[in-house]
Amino acid sequence: MRDIQRSACCNCQKKGRGRALKQAWTSSKADLVYMDIDLSTNLDSFKPMIAPLITGDAGLATGSWLMKQSRTTRGFKREFISRCYNRIIRATMKTKFVDAQCGFKAIRRDVAQKLLPHTKDTAWFFDTELLVKAEYNGYKIHEGPVEWIEDIDSRVDVVKTATEDIKGLSRVRQEYGQSSFGEMAAFGGLLLFTAIFYLWHLTINGMANSYYAAAAQAASINWTAWLFGSLDAANFVSVDKPPISMMIMGLFGRIFGFSSWSMLLPHALAGIATVALVYNG
Structure with missing residues (x-):
């Protein structure tokens, strides 16, 4: 040196x-x-x-x-x-x-x-x-x-x-x-407001739709019904919708127990995720 x-x-x-x-x-x-x-x-x-x-x-x-x-x-x-x-x-x-x-x-x-x-x-x-x-x-x-x-x-x-x-x-x-920290804070605030909006009184209308509620209940009880989107646990009738939504509701029913809250929560979370995707799109 x-x-x-x-x-x-x-x-x-x-x-x-x-x-x-x-x-x-x-x-x-x-x-x-x-x-x-x-x-x-x-x-x-x-x-x-x-x-x-x-x-x-x-x-x-x-x-x-x-x-x-x-x-x-x-x-x-x-x-x-x-x-x-x-x-x-x-x-x-x-x-x-x-x-x-x-x-x-x-x-x-x-x-x-x-x-x-x-x-x-x-x-x-x-x-x-x-x-x-x-x-x-x-x-x-x-x-x-x-x-x-x-x-x-x-x-x-x-x-x-x-x-x-x-x-x-x-x-x-x-x-x-x-994003600046200000924009990140605004995004966080938007998601918080969206979450409150979706989750507040989530179960006020009960099961919302008894037809799909029956399919979600069947999916939470029977894995065959979960796989094929059956309306009943005996698998006699299938729902006329793509099965993925029933599968998700069935999984939530198995995890949290079947109720209007566990059935509707996935839809609320999907709504929050949609806001996030649109914001960052």
Whole structure:
């Protein structure tokens, strides 16, 4: 590793870690590495982190607080929020990296030059956006364990930062043609309203149709009647409808016991599913 012969300062007129990093990285002619200035991460993790970048096996490397091999010391609130946030990232963005927030990262300059123009956040979400867009653009991310001790004098408002990060995730989802969290909430509300509409007083009209109720009852008692859509358990008469609906009602009758509720529930669920399909169609 070369000795550092000189260093340079970058003066940012506006606040924001993402803004500062972006300005420093775009003006730098060196291979790019950054870490939290409080040295919370043990420097023993430095060489293992940059090794895949040197060999070309990865375009970006990041430390992880959440890997099993990591040794971290931090408060419950930060630990809880961090784990929840990273689970949200993986669930909503379908990414593979474990930890987006560890302030110990390295990136090849050629990769940075391609990703930074598309990384819009200027604050704490910068790290997450960079990792997500790196993975979405096919760059391999090396993730390694770290030894990290929380700076108890940190000025970071963890709750506020997490809230802003959620907003950032929603924006990035939209950039890649996915629903924003607002749209997801609206969709969830629509499904909830539909479920209430269908299930409220579901059995107010009893069996609804005694003819099909008899077939559903037969299907819940006799497997032959279930298979052929018979009107009675003795299989003398078949229903003049495709048997799949009778089969489903018969299965619900076997599972929950035959009643107007178990017979009509599949139809209510089908109505809710139809709304979901039309909404996403």
